Amino acid sequence: MDTEKKNTVLREGFLVKRGHLVHNWKPRWFVLMPDKLMYYKFEGGRRDSCQRGKILLKDCEITCPFLEHENRPLVFKLRTKKGTDHFLEACSRKERDDWAADITAAVDTLQTDAGGWVTTKQDPAEAELHNINLSKVLDSMYDVHSGISMSSYVEQGITFSNCFSGSAVVDWLVFTQLALARVEALTLASALLEEGFLRTVGLKSLEGLRTAGLSGLFMDDSTALYSFSDSLKKRGCVKAQTSLSAVELSGKVIKRGYLLKQGHRRKNWKVRLFVLRSEPSFLHYYDPTKDDISPVGGFSLRSCLVSSLDDNGVPSGVKGNMQGNLFKIITQSDIHYFIQAATHQDKMDWIDAIKELT
Structure with missing residues (x-):
């Protein structure tokens, strides 16, 4: 080379x-x-x-x-x-x-x-299910020690317990090698749903079931929720309860990405995982060293102002030796957030996405 x-x-x-x-x-x-x-x-x-x-x-x-x-x-x-x-x-x-x-x-x-050989992987589109015993797949998913993890999710202000997302099911099927590729895992999950081993939870997965074709009943989507059928009681049934504090986290995820944010008190810069949601419009940020479940901060985008900052010199209110690609968000309560993107294009993409929701 x-x-x-x-x-x-x-x-x-x-x-x-x-x-x-x-x-x-x-x-x-x-x-x-x-x-x-x-x-x-x-x-x-x-x-x-x-x-x-x-x-x-x-x-x-x-x-x-x-x-x-x-x-x-x-x-x-x-x-x-x-x-x-x-x-x-x-x-x-x-x-x-x-x-x-x-x-x-x-x-x-x-x-x-190097003159070696490279193995070619099977095309996922050609993957087929052969002699799959759905009951055994269900038993593996349901296993207390190695089965799929169940969590609480929020959809339109409603908290659903003891369920999992469609993409989590597909990830798990590929990880356990019950399916060789995501397309095959999606077909297998659709079969589980069609046979009544799994059921839809909330509006997103139900709408997917209504509109999908025969080969795509199941949704490989992190916001489409599913659970085991009501006949399986070991892990409990799904219960819905209103959670007002979760309303702001119930919106549709529009954009995710790592950005640098300046702290309000110490003015130090830290990498944060930003998640932009609509209906309701909120921008939350998470500590990526921990998880993306509990945000460390966030604010409503209603009546917010977002603007690009000049890369020449250090703008007022900004501390440190910046690399540029800065933008600022001013909330309705006049709190100023200074954020730095990795590239100019990334900055403009975030500004455009936020402006559409303000």
Whole structure:
């Protein structure tokens, strides 16, 4: 591989990485090159010049999704040639799958350039179900120790307990190798639903059931909810209860992503996972070192003002040595939020998405 090709940046952005010695999670800026994946730390709103680590890609193995970390469904695993495991978390399923696909392509290219052979995977569209015993699949899903995790979800201000999302079911089926690909897992989940082993919960999954074709009764969607049928009582039935405090988290997710936010008191900059929702319109932010269940902050977008900040100099109210791509949101109660995106395009995409909801 020539020097110019080696120095090509294939992809870059924030991922949350688990430490090797201390198993805590920290956001890092990752840069994918043709032969390695490098990562950096952000300090004071600027990426440091010191490379914190690198992962050599030759003969690496990628597992995506990797679902052994509770409350972290967006993790994929990278195992190096020497057997070292790296656990990386993206901000969304699309980002997770795109990162995994780009890394896999780089690994395959290295293998081909070395004169080796690359195995071709079965096309998911051609995957078929053969001699599947749905009762055994249900038993595996229902297993207390290794079955699918059940949680509480909010839909339109209503809290549903003891259920799971459609995408969580598909992830679990692929992870347990009961299905080889997401398309096959979707077909299997549709069969479980059609046979009455699973049932819809809330309006999203019910509407999907009504409008879907014969091959797509089940929705691979993080907002479509399902549960076991009422005949299964070990884990309890789904109960709905009104939760006024959850109303602001019940909106449709419009956009997710990692952004840097300046603190209100200490004025320090930290990477946060931002989630933009509509109906009702809210912008919440989460600590990516923890989970995306309980936001550390958020505000209604009603009557908010959002604007891009000039990259020349340091705008009033901003502290630190910025890299640029700043924008500001002023809430109805006159609270100012200063936020930094990774790129100019990312900044403009967020501004446009927020403006549509204000």
